[in-house]
Amino acid sequence: MRDLEVSHRFWTEIIGFRQVAELKNRPFKMRFYSGVSEDGEVTHHDLALAEAPPEAAGQDAWTMQPKRIGLNHVAIAWPDRASWLKQVEFLQNKGVKFLRRVNHGMTHSVYIEDPDGHGIEVLYELPREIWENDIDGAQNFSERLPTEGAEALVDTTDNPVFGGAKVSA
Template identity: 35%
Template sequence: MQVQELGHLVLYVRDIERSVRFYRDVLGWRQILPAPGDGGELDRKPFAAFNAPSGRTHHELLLIEVGEDAAALPEGRRVGLYHFGLKIGTTDDELRAALAKLAETGTPVLGMSDHTATHSLYIADPDGNEIELYVDVPGIDWETPEALGSPAKPLYL
């Protein structure tokens, strides 16, 4: 067996409407299910599916509501997902635009890093799932160990 690509991500969330607003309105995902505006509260579903504006595949993100009483993610070191990365462009100007959008929506930035091969902003969704928003640095040779194994440095935008 050989993995061809990462297909999709599924996250449990406490409040589907709050999470839909974050992923759709802050991060710009295209909601595909349930179709936005279909039936309002009476048609409320405990899930939402999205794909990126590129329409690369049938869905890339699925959110499933588990309710407000669900256990929180444990603090500190733990086994499991650390973060997932979303490529948002190819230039630092696009990263700066993302930073402005995050400030406009009141989304805290947890950190900013220069990884040599990528420049990254780190945020969390409303349930504490960490997300890396990144751009690839032009001209980096991905075949060199230095490009992938360099220690992270502070990023100044």
């Protein structure tokens, strides 16, 4: 990370993760974060952030098209459609730019970026039975959706089913 305090605010205030630990007595800053389940439970960490020295700076904004070596995006699943819709509305109210919004065959996803240009896919999973028989087909399905205004908050539920009936070997 370029600036750990800026990244900290993004991951806690925008994504909703909680800081669970911080390394002590090190020559660099490193903190650990967890997603929070519906009953308030945390993990030891889902994410570790460490601040890089200033000379490490210099990244482009995120795009699906790879332009540099490194992590393209991480996918974070909200527990269900309702909590995802709430989060997407929250992001828009906070002024977070939707870089891309897509209905995949197995998820409905909004792509944003963190302060250092890492892609973050904010998603909810569609029922397993509609994609498990053809994961490749579901991954390749991509319906681009509006990223701005009221249209960016409209989510449909007439999802295509992939693979049809299972063929036994």
